[in-house]
Amino acid sequence: MVEGDARIQGRVGPRLAGAATTLVLLAGTVLFGRVVHGHYPIQKWLVWHYAGAWLGVLVVLAASYGLGHVLVRRAFSLRLPLCEHAITALAVGVFGYEILVFLAGIFQLYRAPTFFLLPLLLLAAVSVPLARHLAHVRRVLARASRRAPRLSTGAILALAFGLLGLGLVYVNVLTPHNVQFDARWKHMALAEDYVLHGGVHPSIEGFVFSARPHFSSYLYTWAFLLPGGRLFDRMVLAAHLEFAIFLVTTVFFLPVLVRRLVPRVDPRWIWAVRFLFPGVLLYDSSVSGGADHVGAMFAVPIALCLFRVLRDLDPRRAALLGLLAAGAALTKETVAIMLVPFPALALLVQSIHAAGKARREGKPARPALAAPLVFGLAALVATSPLWLKNFVFYGDPVYPLSHRFLDLHPFSEDAAYRFQYGYLEGKMWAPSRDLQGFAETVSALGLFSFLPNDWSKFHGDVPVFGSLFTLLLPSLLLVRVNKHVWLLVAWIHVAIFTWYAVNHQDRYLQAQLPLMAAVTAALALSLYRASGRPARAALFGLVGLQVVWGGDVYFFQTHVFAKSPPKQVIDLLSSGFDQKFEERFAVQNRFQTVGAQIPPGSRLLLHLMHTHHGHLGTGVPTVLDNYLWQFGIEYGRAGSPEGVRKRLRELGVTHAFVAPEKESDGSNSIAADILFWEYARSGLEERRIVEGGILGRVTDAPITAPFRDVALVLGCSKDAPPRGLYRVTDLHILPYGPNAREFPAPQAEAATKEAAEKLLPVTEYAVLEKQCYEQQKPPELLERFEQLVERRSHGAWKKLEIWARKREGSD
Template identity: 85%
Template sequence: MESGEARIQGRAGGRLGSAAVALVLLAGMAYFGKVVHAHYPIQQWLVWHYAGMWLGVLVVLAGAYGLGHVLVRRAFGLRLPLLEHAITAFAVGIFGYEILVFLAGLLQLYRAPTFFVLPLGLLAAVSVPLARHLAHVRRVLARASRRAPPLGKGAILALVFGCLGLGLLYFNILTPQNVQFDARWKHMAIAEDYVLHGGIHPSAEGWVFSARPHFSSYLYTWAFLLPKARLFDRMVLAAHLEFAAFLFTTVVGIPALVRRLVRGADPRWIWAVRFLFPGVLLYDSSVSGGADHLGAMYAVPIALCTFRVLRDFDPRRAALLGVLAAGAALTKETVAIMLVPFPALALLVQSIRAARNNRRALLAPLAFGLAALVATSPLWLKNFVFYGDPVYPLSHRFLNLHPFSEDAAYRFQYGYLEGKMWAPTRDLAGLAETASSLWLFSFLPNDWGKFHGDVPVFGSLFTLLLPALLLVRVDRRVWFLVAWIHVAIFAWYSVHHQDRYLQGQLPLMTAVTAVLLLSLYRSFGRPTRAALFGLVGLQVVWGGDVYFIQTHVHAKSPPKQVIDLLSGGFDQKYTDRFAVQARFQNIGAEVPPGSRLLLHLMHVHHGHLGTGHRTVLDNYLWQFGIEYGRAGSPEGVRKRLRALGVTHAFVAPEKESDGSNSIAADILFWEFAQSGLAERRVLEGGVLGRVTDTPITAPFHDAALILGCTKDAPPRGLYRVNDLHVLPYGPKALDFPASEAEAATKEAAERLIPTAEYVILEKQCYEQKPAALLQSFELLVERRSSGAWKKLEIWARKR
């Protein structure tokens, strides 16, 4: 009896003691909070921003994963090993979530409530099967943890190495300055534009990227729906979504594939092999708001599903493979050419071979094709409705496209396809160059020279270990992956070979590298293991400084930017630290609400994210609805812009053109910019003005004199402005009509200056400008060298 009372008293005393300790700790927390609040207000702490972002990301990921789980288990009726199921459900779920965002956009539901309703509604809808699945996952992991041997020293070292790599990547995305150049005018810019419009809409100017695969933009659209938020928070939230996809692909996806290829591979650390490819730590292959790593999310599930389909030709698995292929294809074209054709062709060939004994095998490619067609319909059907072409503007020879200007077909072929793609020549030399890339792609950088010059940073262990395939016994599916990867490299190099595009293929390269490392380690003795550690160590040491190379286009060094951001609290820069895209935010602040803003920008300036207004982009190489050179007059330019709904225009930099358009286009546009923009003011390195509602009535005199001296410029003579709509690239770059007054020599041409309203002067021909030019003319615009033409200056008669 006494012992029972003692136990009761002991429990009561324990509870009182625990409560007392809790009160002491809470009091200490309150006191410490009061002290630090006086130095750095708690509500200003950055931790709340990132905690809120992770909360939102986890809700989206949970809902998307639950959706993928339900689709894989119930819609396709498949049961997979846990890791395979996880990466497959994740990829399918993210694709499904993007489709839900797309459908909300079609219904014009891009409003603040959608930010909360869409992910929470999805999570509620899948909560019951998701909870059951997570309970199953906990049981499986508990059993696995009891059976798993403790990590060895090498595994612990690898795990630390991998966690360090993940930490370095995550540290960068804390600042929106880390977001890459292309994301600021494509991926995130599309998301911002859709949100400002309230939903998905056709591009008035026929901007090609709005019609290309860009499903990552729908994922980012959810982030840009964040209500009453700074651009800083929206950009960083979008970057967190990309990082989460990379994290899941790396930590879950790569082990799932390696375990399928190597018996007993330990998933706890094998994923760290991903960071033996250090290019991922450097701009612009890093996690920086683009689409490549979101495309890479599909690599492993496509590979795993392909293995199973080629084994049993199950139409359900083939349909799932079609959906996964569609998700990859809708993310990015470069992802599509690397991840889709090879498994699709393998399925077709193997199905035809198997059909000799089992005609049901032919159902597999049919199921694959039908599923892929339906799953890609959000792109091609939308394009057909919006632009009259499912693959706008590729079908311009056969369909009636809209918008599609007079010279759009020529611009698309010779300015866009041939002028903007990194591709070898289409001859034997180009074929040899492409074939050599299969070995040299990691040793000879394929990147902008200003980033890391000719220094190889991609990571070369995949290539260096390939000869070991002849020395060790591996699963034949490894050979399948090796063939697939090299076909993908061949296609990549043939079409547009920038290193960052290979990130979409890197999970497969990583898996093969891991398989070879494990196989060599297990198959040979200490000398081989020592050489293996030496090779891996050399790669690690060589790539050790990649993270610190300061070549980011916007941030120079993202780690430094993050340090400045984190120290902003100490410096009491509570508002200034959130500045990002200041130039375009300042421009947008000067434009009235509800306006549509034309941005006449050169290529180096067009990362226009942040204006806060619906925009029209008139860059000649990326839109096919605006043709200033055919407008006839400055008034024609004004009328075309008003027809597009443009109310304001920002032209930058003033008096300079990137040279991608025609001479007529430059003359007509810049004359419009002088006479058709009201309330002009110099702002952020350009001119901002309102497009007038009243017509431009001043007479337009269109006599234009060309003064040149080389074959790299339009021929000398006197022309009409409207005859100068020739573009500087392609086979017609010098195909000008006969001049009204020919000039056989420079001197003869200069004598025609008094008869001209405009003078086009080839810059390299004139160290001293003609006196008649300087006396009566002023510089209208200077054209950069472009295509077949050198630098030109366009002068207009003084008024």
């Protein structure tokens, strides 16, 4: 038999045998393709959507890496160890790519061709140095692979644990329903808005987020330039960009830092320590279209650059550190407070110390002081895309922080008050500014992972963040560790202190987690190497407890939109079997439906409460009038429904969508609610109910009907404005801050509820304190009035109902 086979091979020849084998396999592929195509058309497979997303991501990352490589080598003239160079180049390159997308927007180049041209032209521009660099990388990796030892059983288990964590995170990315709440009204919504406008533009309503650091939105803007794509594809592409950054930050960046802290660590598995912090598997600390994980990309490069610049105060390294700090700062304010202040302060202290030492030795001190100056200058220049744009668009580089000193636009009459007491003091999670608040902040340094700092509806009081970093800190006194470990521990605690004092939601700590994970790995490895079997067994027990405790976190069904993203993915992947080829791409249906009913060239006002204003998908330029997030619209000062209409037309608004019907979040004034909802009731034309809200057209024609400026407040406690008859325009007082109860004297006072109710015949509007009328409302009210809107409890006031006198012909 063997001799026969040899004779056949000799007659046919190896080439002909290979060709025959190829034809057999191709025929099998075609046959199998024809069979499966009849059940599930190949062109409708979901795999093409994800393959396209990965192709786009890889092109962007390759172009970004090439850009970063050129900048680090040529602009900064630095030669770093290969792995350190690679992670630094990628962070610098992604930041550079964001700036390029921003510049394209400034020149109004957000058109379909830009989606292809921007990354491809950049890749072509850096192709030669990038090709040379990658050839060198291949040679280094080839040599390293020949010397790499076999993985131990423990290392294999750790690698499997890490791969499982990555797989769980990626599964959720497959569905756009995984995208978080904030991304649907900020990160991705802003990207969609820029694309609809054709470029970066000032927010006519003074939307504060458009002026805040938000450079991850420019990454998503590139994704939303996808020509001819569904909202599904654009959201999935944007989510894949974030996941890819999380992937490289975890798998490649983290081992480089750990190896600087603990020599001879195997990078093939040590990155798995990242998943000892299981909070990343749960909404809203997960990879879900936000900015926190994009910001985390800068943590390790900043740390490595800081180590070097503190050693030699090299101005080139200081400039690079300034650039990296700028990249972190422009991603998000909470990323900035995590990653920028400590390195800046450490560099300044080291420079002052070096300058003092130089003076004592009779040497010039100026060279030592150059590093922090170069750092500051580089950071200032690199952040100019934000502050210079803000100055041109709004008259304030840090809009609206400088309202006391500069002439801002837009900036309404009550904007300064709203910004201070509604936004800064009302929207931030911060302790009180007293001794008790300080003590609470200090205690958070040790308790932050044990006492959840998150919305209670997500995981209640169950700690899911991960506590090994804190629990291993005492080992600093038991084992010898690299001095850089101490530096990182100090940095992390300064960041935690600042985080808790400013805005302490758990998800914001994701920007700092690569440093926490690296320190955790360093301490665990140091303990393992320095300890005997009993201590090692105890260490394994502690780590095992954390792994088991966090083992079910991924399955908590607490996602705001998806409830359970894995379940959403299962439904999505089974949609082909169910022949739901179009239905499966449905996402943000409510707002897509609203946008589809508005003519091209329109501008849509969205009057939505903060709890449900994730308006991504309208497909038309939008204006948000939420009182705590914009500073150019003030309905309470409009004077009449005609004033509301006039202001909307000044903003170019052609249509308004008001949802949900007859409900207000209470963050604005009573006058604002009365005037806006009266306009929505009588001034909007072509009103119709769409997706649970009112959609109507804002006309150019003035409202000529007279407006009766009379409102009656019916209450029984101090949780509402004082009882009596007011002009509507006198009720412009906001429900928070020191002036929340500073109402002018009523035109007609009412000492009791009964006395106030007797004024119902002379008023046009009635404001009821709801808790006072739970059992029975005045008969006159029910007969002559209709409910205009219900205000939620907010600030100093409990729930209020606003009623308007019925118009002729109404029921």
